[in-house]
Amino acid sequence: MKPLTSTKITSFQKKIFKWWEANRRVFPWRETTEPYAILVSELMLQQTQAPRVVEKFNQFVEVFPDLESLAKAQKFEILQLWSGLGYNRRAIWLQEAAQMIIERKEFPNTPEELQKMKGIGKYSAHSILIFAFNYDLATVDTNIRRILVAEKFAEEKTSERDLWEIAKKLVPKGRSRDWHNALMDYGSIELTVAKTGIKPLTKQGKFKGSDREYRGKILKLLLESKKITINQMITVLNLQEVKLESILQKMVKENLIKKKGKYYSV
DNA sequence: GTCCCGTTAC
DNA sequence: GTAACGGGAC
Numbered sequence: 001m002k003p004l005t006s007t008k009i010t011s012f013q014k015k016i017f018k019w020w021e022a023n024r025r026v027f028p029w030r031e032t033t034e035p036y037a038i039l040v041s042e043l044m045l046q047q048t049q050a051p052r053v054v055e056k057f058n059q060f061v062e063v064f065p066d067l068e069s070l071a072k073a074q075k076f077e078i079l080q081l082w083s084g085l086g087y088n089r090r091a092i093w094l095q096e097a098a099q100m101i102i103e104r105k106e107f108p109n110t111p112e113e114l115q116k117m118k119g120i121g122k123y124s125a126h127s128i129l130i131f132a133f134n135y136d137l138a139t140v141d142t143n144i145r146r147i148l149v150a151e152k153f154a155e156e157k158t159s160e161r162d163l164w165e166i167a168k169k170l171v172p173k174g175r176s177r178d179w180h181n182a183l184m185d186y187g188s189i190e191l192t193v194a195k196t197g198i199k200p201l202t203k204q205g206k207f208k209g210s211d212r213e214y215r216g217k218i219l220k221l222l223l224e225s226k227k228i229t230i231n232q233m234i235t236v237l238n239l240q241e242v243k244l245e246s247i248l249q250k251m252v253k254e255n256l257i258k259k260k261g262k263y264y265s266v
Numbered sequence: 267g268t269c270c271c272g273t274t275a276c
Numbered sequence: 277g278t279a280a281c282g283g284g285a286c
Contacts, residue, residue: 047282052273086271089285121284142282193280200282207271208278216271254270 004153004169012151013172013179020182023189025050028058030181035107035132036067036098042124042131043094048085050188056085070098076266079256080223088219092255093119109133127180134177138167142200143187144180150196211247214239218247219266222257227265 027050029041040060044053060081064070070078073095082091097117101107108114114125126139140148140163148154153166172179193199207213217237221228230248234241248264251257257266 045282046284047271049273049281084272086273087283089270090283093284119284123283200280202267204270204279204281205268206278210269210271212270213272219271250269 004166009170012153012170016182016186017178019186019190020178023185024181025185025189028054029131033132033134033177035128036070037061038128038132039097040064040094042127043090043097043119044085046090046119046124047087052085056081067098067102070095071102075255076223079219079266083220083223086216088216088256089254090119093117107132109135111137130176130180134174136171136173136176138164138171138176139180140164140167144183145201146193146196146198147183147187147191149198150191156198214244214247215251218251219256222264222266227260227263229262230264233264 041057078091111125114120123139123141126137129135130137149156257264
């Protein structure tokens with residue numbers, strides 16, 4: 001590992017910014033620093049590649065331009081706009097976050113405050129403050145971890161805690177917004193997993209045949225049909241009743257859907 | 267550690 | 277067809 005001398009840090013910063021001048025990507029959430037829009041983009045970007053988010057983000061902020069409009073929106077409309085992004089609970093959490101922020105009357109300006117909201121973990125909390133306010137913070141996702149390892153600032157076995165500490169030292173003061181945008185681009189274009197062989201820490205389970213797959217299908221059905229009985233779902237999805245019931249129960253508990261009499265709806 | 271999605275790449 | 281991709285809650 002490279003010792004973190006100020007010379008090393010400065011030369012790495014210069015290298016990244018130099019590369020970025022010629023290779024920066026354009027995304028709609030980079031055209032704004034409005035905290036609300038940044039919040040929306042960060043929730044959308046969790047576990048979802050940026051190119052897939054672009055159109056969804058544009059539609060979402062057009063229909064719900066601010067915290068107020070999202071806070072009072074119908075869940076049906078939110079989930080419809082979210083449809084196709086996956087991990088639909090994020091949409092619920094996003095609206096809950098909007099409602100909490102409205103209630104407290106000001107946008108949170110510390111990672112701790114942001115992390116009190118469901119759906120916002122350490123990475124997102126720091127990212128939101130960096131991209132909205134340009135605070136001198138660092139953030140570490142799988143992309144940035146891969147850069148730190150590939151550039152020998154860390155090793156594959158380096159702990160989460162140490163990765164964050166190293167990342168913090170590399171941030172150029174007063175330029176954290178540009179810095180993290182540059183790093184994201186550099187990591188996803190120049191230092192791909194395929195090129196570096198540095199893999200994410202965890203693997204996802206199989207999707208086919210999983211509850212995850214059925215939850216997606218169930219929500220899609222409900223967004224198309226407004227309301228539907230469990231027997232209709234059994235027919236359409238070709239799924240065992242006991243299995244379906246346990247999935248539906250969890251979705252109700254997560255506030256994704258509701259049950260009125262024998263009908264399920266969003 | 268296990269559960270949350272849908273699209274793109276092979 | 278199947279694997280790869282990408283943060284957070286519990």
